[in-house]
Amino acid sequence: MTPRVGLVCDRGRDDDLPVHRAGDAYIAAVRDGAGALPLLIPALDKPLRVRELLDTFDGFLFTGAVSNVDPSRYGGPPPRHSACLDQSRDAVSLPLIVAAIEAGKPLLAICRGFQELNVALGGTLTQHVHELPGRLDHREDEGASIEKQFGPSHEVTIAPGSLLARITGLERATVNSLHHQGVDRLAPPLHADAAAPDGQIEAVSLPGGRGIVLGLQWHPEWRWAENPVSRAIFEAFGKSLAKA
Numbered sequence: 597m598t599p600r601v602g603l604v605c606d607r608g609r610d611d612d613l614p615v616h617r618a619g620d621a622y623i624a625a626v627r628d629g630a631g632a633l634p635l636l637i638p639a640l641d642k643p644l645r646v647r648e649l650l651d652t653f654d655g656f657l658f659t660g661a662v663s664n665v666d667p668s669r670y671g672g673p674p675p676r677h678s679a680c681l682d683q684s685r686d687a688v689s690l691p692l693i694v695a696a697i698e699a700g701k702p703l704l705a706i707c708r709g710f711q712e713l714n715v716a717l718g719g720t721l722t723q724h725v726h727e728l729p730g731r732l733d734h735r736e737d738e739g740a741s742i743e744k745q746f747g748p749s750h751e752v753t754i755a756p757g758s759l760l761a762r763i764t765g766l767e768r769a770t771v772n773s774l775h776h777q778g779v780d781r782l783a784p785p786l787h788a789d790a791a792a793p794d795g796q797i798e799a800v801s802l803p804g805g806r807g808i809v810l811g812l813q814w815h816p817e818w819r820w821a822e823n824p825v826s827r828a829i830f831e832a833f834g835k836s837l838a839k840a
Contacts, residue, residue, distance in 0.1 A: 599632040599837035602653040604692065606661045607639040607684040622659045622706070625817040629830030632837050637692075639684040646695045654840045655702035655807065655833070658689055658709025660815060664777055665690075665711055670720040690716045700806030702836035704829070710811040711777060714800065719783030724776055725796060732794045734813075736774040746818040749773035752798045758789040759801035759810055763832040769825045771798065771814035778813065786811070808836035 603623065605616035616638040626634040634657075637649065663682035667675055669690065675681060689709070693716040696703050705713040711721055726733040736745040748770045754761045761767070769790075779797040782788060789810075790799035802809035810833070816826035 599630075599654040599834070599840065600652065601626045601630065601632045601634050601837065602637045602649060602656045603634055603659055604637045604656070604685060604689050605639050606659075606663060607682050608663075618659055619817070621815075621817040621820075622657060625820045625826075625830050626657055629820050629827065630834035630837060632834060637688065639682065639688050641684060643684075643688045643691075646692055649692060650695060650699050650701065653701070655704075655837045656692065656696050657833075658693065658703070658705040658712055659817075660707025660709065660774075661685070663708065664723070665708070665715050665721065667721070667723065670715045672720060672723065675723060686712075693717070697802065697805060697809060700840070702807035702833060702840055703809045704833045705809075705811040706817065707775060707813060707815060710800070710813050711779070713809075713811040714779050714783045714786065717783035717785050717802075719779060719786065720781040721777050722780040725778040726776060730794060731796060732773075732792060734773045734778065734792070734796065735776045745774060746772050746815060749814075750792055752790040752792055752814075754790045754799070755788060758787060758799075759803075759808070760789040760799050763810075764825050764828050766825065771825075772818060773814060775813060807840055808833060 603618045605618050623634045626632050664680050666681050689712045749772050751770050786800040788797045789801050798813045800811040816829050820826035
């Protein structure tokens, strides 16, 4: 039976009507890159029961989004713009991450999902990385084309022996960069698998997990089939799903 992967939706509005949404690139990468059946999990005001989600899915992908994790979830200061929050998604994603790890379900967390993973396991975030001394501006150029925004941005150094190193076989990789938030304090259970030239953590994993647990600050789903690193990541996720 084809493994089933749950993708938690964002909660937003379209023509002033509430909608649930997930980017097409994530869905396609799960189907074609990991060889799994992608199914969407709505971010309802009354979240679906975690136990039912664990019984339904073989693994989970936590996507990127325009919204941010509510800073109150990690003891941070209030955001400058409250409209950037998606508390319905927080209420689904954060407990689901913890439960999925406890259940040994494979988990791939991208961009906002990467940040959710860190917060769910006890870490904190910095809301404006580019304002920290010595840090790069990791934000995309909003005036550029989508191709340019998702194009190569900077190199990451991959920690020897890490999960990401084992998956890719590399010591360095070039990635895209479309985020203004990032890891501040790394959650104690997580391992820093890769970092940008300014030291900003760009990939994490959970050593000793029963299923693959990998978080990436960049977007491997973008044109995944054209990028050897992205192909290796989704193939590894797919293999872990098959064993779940």
